[in-house]
Amino acid sequence: MTIRGSCECRAVTFIVEGPLRPTWACHCTQCRKTSGHYWASTEVPNARLKMIKDDGLKWYRSSEQARRGFCVACGSSLFWQGDGEDTISIGAGTLDDLSSDATKIEKHIFMADKGAYYDVTDGVPQSDGW
Ligand SMILES: [Zn+2]
Numbered sequence: 001m002t003i004r005g006s007c008e009c010r011a012v013t014f015i016v017e018g019p020l021r022p023t024w025a026c027h028c029t030q031c032r033k034t035s036g037h038y039w040a041s042t043e044v045p046n047a048r049l050k051m052i053k054d055d056g057l058k059w060y061r062s063s064e065q066a067r068r069g070f071c072v073a074c075g076s077s078l079f080w081q082g083d084g085e086d087t088i089s090i091g092a093g094t095l096d097d098l099s100s101d102a103t104k105i106e107k108h109i110f111m112a113d114k115g116a117y118y119d120v121t122d123g124v125p126q127s128d129g130w
């Protein structure tokens with residue numbers, strides 16, 4: 001299974017080789033700030049993400065343990081990567097083909113940081129940390 005993905009303006013485009021991990025929705029403060037809400041991502045081993053165009057890709061060091069990839073032209077939140085990890089998280093909404101439910105949200109993480117302005121009532125497991 002090969003899925004294409006991109007940022008909103010397509011200055012960053014990529015191909016992901018499946019299978020994709022089910023999506024985790026992260027409600028931590030960093031995800032909230034960088035995305036404007038909570039951030040939902042799937043994940044693959046690094047080797048299965050192939051960049052087609054990365055003109056707009058910039059990495060932001062969001063903590064001592066991780067960096068986030070975003071598009072400098074349109075601001076899309078694209079990637080999250082822990083230092084030294086052999087996997088990369090990819091914003092689920094950046095994929096072009098969302099017709100498969102294989103990436104459906106499997107859990108909500110860092111619920112302890114969640115804002116009070118919304119509720120999570122989809123019945124999917126929730127945790128205060130990972
Ligand atoms: Zn862009």
Ligand SMILES: [Zn+2]
Pocket residue numbers: 026027028029030031032039110
């Ligand atoms: Zn987060």
